[in-house]
């Protein structure tokens with residue numbers, strides 16, 4: 115019993131989980147609401163088609179390690195851990211149907227009330243952020259039941275391999291701070307997150323896969339239109355593991371800017387539009403960026419402050435390139451709405467700007483020079499709200515001049531700002 119695991123839901127995830135755990139030598143009780151699925155497992159057959167699964171179920175059955183039941187209570191009584199893998203389909207309004215997960219949580223809670231004992235419940239179904247916390251509040255509050263959320267990343271067709279060698283294994287706990295101890299049967303974890311973060315991670319991963327696939331298809335259509343083979347282009351793109359297939363550009367924070375990204379995305383979108391090619395992802399990219407900048411504008415205005423300071427003006431730290439800088443756009447907007455500004459950027463010396471940079475400033479903000487301050491301390495001292503777009507000052511320097519009545523909006527992920535005595539808010543965290 116101590117080493118026995120119940121697996122609720124004998125679908126793609128649950129059957130693969132149950133059969134693989136049995137393959138690892140654990141005793142497993144599969145639970146499903148459908149008699150045919152239970153009968154299939156109990157006669158040594160997989161209830162669904164998935165490469166390698168029929169074999170594993172047969173072996174699990176003949177070794178006596180894998181069996182199935184319709185009786186949730188019996189399964190909970192006979193196991194120390196319950197893995198919940200029931201379906202969470204979408205309703206017609208796009209919301210997630212949580213009935214199956216809730217029904218299983220209720221069954222497990224009832225079984226534990228009848229025969230109290232130490233038990234761990236691991237939700238593996240994909241469910242919206244906040245679901246685990248709500249399930250705990252509804253079914254497990256005041257009990258000793260340990261509840262975890264462990265997102266499942268397996269893919270159908272390679273499900274057995276993906277289960278045995280997961281691409282990512284993340285443990286979701288109440289506070290996100292417990293150690294990533296190994297969990298019986300599920301191995302060890304790469305990362306520990308809060309329940310909600312682990313729940314969101316699963317949606318973020320699937321949206322990211324969909325984004326990549328959609329992007330590749332849009333590039334394919336552009337390529338075909340231009341008479342070239344975008345499969346070769348994308349294969350070359352995939353070779354760059356520093357900027358392309360990497361963590362680069364995956365950090366929430368600054369809106370994109372600069373002289374290249376917005377321009378080149380715009381060129382692709384314009385090309386598509388003029389030729390009647392539909393590329394919704396490419397076309398929406400700058401809209402998405404503008405929505406991000408608009409969100410920052412709203413946060414600044416929500417503080418009610420009139421005097422706004424900028425730490426960082428260029429599109430990223432360490433450059434004096436002001437072309438396409440979101441902070442230049444934001445300062446234009448705020449000036450137009452009657453705010454007074456004070457700006458510090460250690461790399462931007464307006465008296466030394468030449469060429470395209472100077473032209474950009476002359477075109478967009480000829481009066482910018484008089485808004486530039488000589489130091490971060492000067493900006494902070496003069497402002498009611500500070501937009502921290504770049505980590506361009508030392509904490510020591512700031513510590514001497516911040517005030518508790520000031521707001522700071524962290525755009526860049528400069529988390530140390532949180533430690534100073536002002537009102538800290540992240541742009542998107």
Ligand SMILES: NC(=O)c1ccc[n+]([C@@H]2O[C@H](COP(=O)([O-])OP(=O)(O)OC[C@H]3O[C@@H](n4cnc5c(N)ncnc54)[C@H](O)[C@@H]3O)[C@@H](O)[C@H]2O)c1
Nearest residue numbers: 123124125126127146147200201202214217239240266270
């Ligand atoms: N299919 C995938 O590739 C995949 C991958 C990762 C995560 N997920 C997620 O895992 C979950 C399960 O997906 P799936 O594809 O295995 O679903 P599925 O529809 O194949 O299987 C769900 C099973 O749960 C059973 N069930 C429903 N209510 C039950 C109850 N009260 N008691 C016992 N059993 C019950 C159903 O009879 C069914 O056999 C979903 O949240 C899904 O989003 C799926």
